[in-house]
Amino acid sequence: MLLKASPALSILNSGVGDLFPPSNVLFPSTTCRGSRLSVRAAKGTSTKSLTGVVFEPFEEVKKDMDLLVPTTPLTSLARHKFSDESESAVNEQINVEYNVSYIYHALYAYFDRDNVGLKGFANFFKDSSTEERGHAEKFMEYQNKRGGRVKLQSILMPFSEFDHEEKGDALYAMELALSLEKLTNEKLLKLQSVGVKNNDVQLVDFVESEFLGEQVEAIKKISEYVAQLRRIGKGHGVWHFDQMLLDEQVLLHAG
């Protein structure tokens, strides 16, 4: 529609005084909110004669460097209003999630041991590991969507022993998981603040909607586990708790 306007404007510019644009030329409603469309024939290159024209995309694209499509092979095409700081912060978060996933995998390996034999805990940490890796992948996908470059970092080796003389391994491991979830939450909030600092509304929304809520749920759930484990102590209670976890997982995997 605006394309149709252009010839009209050029006709006006060429000096044909009393030519009106065709009646089928309609401006999109966003450009003439409440203002009446009137055309005045006038010489010169000014388009202000067409009152109500407030959006001229081609002019704007020409003026704003950010909007041009890059042609160099290594440059991102999709990148728009995505600061280097945000890109680094997202890469950092990928590494955080991957590291937490690896620690959970180590916890799975511990509870899967023959002399530990708590299958419920083992499956809980195995699923948690897969979930955290899924989060990392989600951030990798997001990085590519915004036009940043995914840079995977090294992953440090986790601990392999999780026994604790006072607390027992189950409670100790669950407290460790709680600390990890809170740490992840901190890192997510830091990422969100980087987004705020860089006026990256979409990044902020992505972190808030896709991660922060879920993180709060996870912290609540694991806190409850810790509370229950503190109450039941070591021994028979832990075994019973493990059975409860197994039942939960059966439901989860069946549905």
Place this chain on the structure above:
Amino acid sequence: MLLKASPALSILNSGVGDLFPPSNVLFPSTTCRGSRLSVRAAKGTSTKSLTGVVFEPFEEVKKDMDLLVPTTPLTSLARHKFSDESESAVNEQINVEYNVSYIYHALYAYFDRDNVGLKGFANFFKDSSTEERGHAEKFMEYQNKRGGRVKLQSILMPFSEFDHEEKGDALYAMELALSLEKLTNEKLLKLQSVGVKNNDVQLVDFVESEFLGEQVEAIKKISEYVAQLRRIGKGHGVWHFDQMLLDEQELLHAG
């Protein structure tokens, strides 16, 4: 049944000369292959008077240290005929598979980029990454089964750029994948040889049946991809190949 034999033996040992074991005492077929059961009452502690008795589990358990059940808390219960060398080799293989998984994840991130945009390749490497991590988990589970201790090591950061001026990124990435699969195959064969060296028949069988066959299939498949990519060159061909991968994946995920 053998428990019933014990009192009989103790009765014989206490010197009651002419007591025969009850007729319902039957020895398992494995212990008296082809030999006729005959009982001779005799004084003394020798059990050889009961001809055909070739398997005395309690005596054997007492004599062999390996068969005793450990009581120290940190010792593995299930561990039997599993050498330290085999345990280390399995831990090494876990690390190999995890590293390959991470490299595949980096390849996924590359092909998911906005200025690369080859979704078929991206999904192929995403699935490969998940598969390799599954292999690592399989070895972790196996390690625990045999009574070894899973020790996760650090994972090095992979490359993030996979463009190649001559070959183009698709062919280069697929050749890289082929090298990785061949490397994994070498490591698996090394693990199998460690098993052979330690006379660990079960480890050898595990590696052979669960991994070596699948590895050969993977190498064949990726070799075919490399051959096809070499034939089609860069440009339109690679896009078409990518479409073919997408179709394949659709079938895979639908079924």
